[in-house]
Amino acid sequence: MNANTQSSGIGTRARNAALASGRGFVLSLVSLPEAILCYTLSVISIALIPVLGLGLLTTPWALTRVRSFADRRRILAAKWCGIRIPSAYRPLPEGGKPWARTYAMLQDPATWRDLRWLLVDMTAGYLTALMPAALVLYAVEGFALAAGLWRVYADTTGDTYWYAFVPVSGQASALCAAALAAVFLVLGYFYTPRLLTTHFRLTRAVLAPSQGELAERVRILTETRRDAVDTSAAELRRIERDLHDGAQARLVAMGMDLGTIEMLLDKDPEKARQLLTQARQSSADALAELRDLVRGIHPPVLAERGLGDAVRALALRMPLATEVTVELDGRADAPVESAAYFAVSELLTNAVKHANADRIWVDLHHTDGMLRITVTDNGRGGAAIGAGSGLAGVERRLGTFDGVLAVSSPAGGPTMVTMELPCELS
Template identity: 70%
Template sequence: MDTNSESGRARVVLMAGLRALGLALISLYGSLVLLVLTVVSLLVVPLGVGLITTPWVLSAVRAHANLRRLLAAQWCEVRIPAAYRPIPAGARPWTRTFRMLGDPATWRDLRWLPVDMIAGFVTALVPAALVFYPLEGFALAFGLWRVFTDGTYVGWWYGFVPVGGQGSALLAGLLGVGILVASYFLTPPLLRVHFLLTRSLLTPGQSQLAERVRVLTETRRDAVDGSAAELRRIERDLHDGAQARLVAMGMDLGTIEALLEKNPAKARELLVRARQSSAEALGELRDLVRGIHPPVLAERGLGDAVRALALRMPVATEVRAELGGGRADAPVESAAYFAVSEVLTNAVKHAGADRIWVDMRHAEGVLRISVTDNGGGGAAVGGGSGLSGIERRLGTFDGVLAVSSPAGGPTMVTMEIPCALS
């Protein structure tokens, strides 16, 4: 049997056990705290205090659910769709409260919390126990049993083995070996069961089609509005930039023509200025074209375009792309490129990061892009942030955005777009 594959499998099992242990703690304590805070906040809504606290609490619930979606996709490739209704930027507290309470996705999250606190905790604890519980059996077999008994009575139970002496302690050690062997085969699948349970509760039910139509309608409207705004920006940039320079250059050329014989020195001076204006106009046109659709994206594809983007970043940016040599449709590549560009800009401008990692891969019909930085954290979707714009951009293609950004960092922004590669 291949030793490398065996050691690799052992690492996978150990990592699954550690992840399951972390999930068990998050499921028990995180869901419990959020459930209590939600109940208290909703009870004080009639008093007015809840109108202020409820949006914050429900946003924390959504972040808790989105973190589970992110971990499900990254650890077990279980995709859990998020279908939250957008909230207008700058909305007042009571508007945010009633918008969130009127969203079916909010109530799915709230129904999930008590189930996650109990069943989610158990389904995460079992794979963790398979990995770490054998350690107790080994410790008992190697003498720890003496701490619990003097050899005349049963002082400890390991599973179904009563440990009262060295003989029974060895049986506990053998049981530990059996559990460890079982963990080798069962831990990763059982960890996946935890996420499948989560998906069954967080995924929209029979109203999914209607919800999907509503979301698509809103994202399409956002796309149309965004396209109109982009056209206005292009028109404004052309009018105030390149067009103005070209007009000035034309006037200079007319003056040069008149001065060419009367005042050659002045004509040469105007020629230099016209040449500078033409260079500046050309540079502005190139920047404008790059903002619409970068040439490297059209010629080389998404992977090389993001690498070129990384080279222009003021901080060290590492890009890894595993796209199998294929390319997505041009609109999808453009949306992904500008989404990555916006995330990188946020990481430098707002997070204060000095190192960024970009990972792009395509698997099972989904383009997944993760951007991780070592900045200060605290990023969140909503409130008119740039991440809200990215979410709307991706939503046009049925894409999703997940953000994990605890205080102090690091921040991980994960984007997924369903697409096929040519």
Template identity: 75%
Template structure:
């Protein structure tokens, strides 16, 4: 039983050694030209930014570098068991090349990728190829011991070196075979670890720094606090609306019905008037409750989804609004709710402050993000700042790792883009 277990363990380690050697060889051969090409294209494209050509090419090149780096992260997890988190900032939907180029260049993750490329084409190439060398080099020693030394040696005085062993005859060739056997033992034990060293090197360069992680924690803490504060304020608003509106009407209606009960026999005419008043109070209370529920979570949003909810919202606006929806499914309810109220706030700002006579809303889902753009032909000049409605929208989206981008030159038009990472079901 113990013999079988040891045999199975040795066979498993041998298979792991050969697998690591093969994968390392493939990775080294394939990755070197790709890494060199990525580094060259990136350097040339960024150098051409000042003259304008790089504004067009840089987003494409850097997006390709991100995809290449993400593929290497996936291989690190799949082949080496080394997980490397990706911390790219979401890109703006704005098609302006200036916006996308400088958003990419301001992202610290972009510069980590660019630092990784020269490391990968040097030390990364060596560490990827090392497992194959550990496995293949002993084979040369065995071949020399078997007689190949006669082919590679140039005669007396010109030995063929295998490691530190000079081979000039059969005896020294057997010494090379002994060295090869020792190297094979080392390879059997350390090839897998050497292959993992390649991915650990990749992680050391691509992994976000502690400062970035601390900043990320700070942002998440702030957005969580904003979400809690917003929820508390919403609860207070609901309580206040119930107390001052529907509750007061229901109390008054109860008092009217009590009076009706006392006047039913003595003054039927007055009782009829109070009953009519109680009926109006109940209708008003019901309308207020409906408005309150609509403010918490619109029924059309729950029943028909975000697209139809935004269309219904647009129909109530005094400004003609066109809504284009391209969604293949529905996001999670909290995401839909956040997106709906964010769009509502943006549309309200456009109606109140832009002076526009036309508004366009576009909703679509692409690359794992829900993207919504609201465009108006108003006077422009909208900014995200303290006290503005857009700042509140930004905080609301931040709870879901969403971003807000505003393009609003003086004179218009204004485009507000909202982006929330999510999947559709």
């Protein structure tokens, strides 16, 4: 039993070593050309910014390619070695001018961290990725020399073949090379997975955000959570006030009417009948107010049919022509759906009240773990966060779920508001 277990462990370690060797070889073969290309394109593009502004058009494209390359390395680090490399890119303005995206990218510390990582990946990163494969391949070369490869080389060139520090000029020295190859093979057996892990640890050391950036991220999340708590408390007070001034007052009045009806039932049946009609109307009004209150908390159509149909129902109540496009393969968590629904509701209300528009477009789709919602109107533009348009409240609502809000609203329009919420669909 112990022998079988030991044999299984040796086989597993050998497979892991071979797998790490193959992965390192593929990584070194593929990543070096792409790293050189991404770095060259980025540097040239940034250098062209002062030259007639040409770089303003190409820099976002080049840096987006760099970010995609870095994200793929993050995925491989997590998948192959279980090393998590956090991403801390700042949100970019959607649908904005190229110079705005270029400025936002160049202001992001993660951009310069990516460029530094490309330099490291082309040098030390390349070597640490190649070493796992080099140990195994170099060992194979040593065994090939012992099998007679040295004769082919000697007959072809007439020179001595050097294997590491061993000059191979005969079968005896070829066997010495094979012994050295066995040492390399043993080293590869034990250390190849560790070498591949070292490559990704080096990647994490360069790509991972600094403590300052993480602290800033925590500060922003703390503020958004605090805003969410304040908003929730204000919402509870509103519900309490609406219940006290609305449905509760009507129910109290209805109770008083029923008491009066009880006293008048024998003395003045006609008056009792009038009060009964009034009590029935009060009950209907109280029920309507309760339904409106519940709809304001969580619309039934949202709970029953999901975000897409809820937004469509919202659009049908708009006084403007509103076109809704939905590409969702499932449903997000209820809190995320609720936040997205009320954010869209606020944006549609803003468009109706302030934009002087005659048409609105709403687009909802989910991609790469992000729920993206775009609300566009053909109004007069000029919308901005914090300018009394309600966008600041929408931003706080989304911030509770680590979401972002981007606004593009030049004077004269159109206005495009993009929201992104990280979530998975069921």
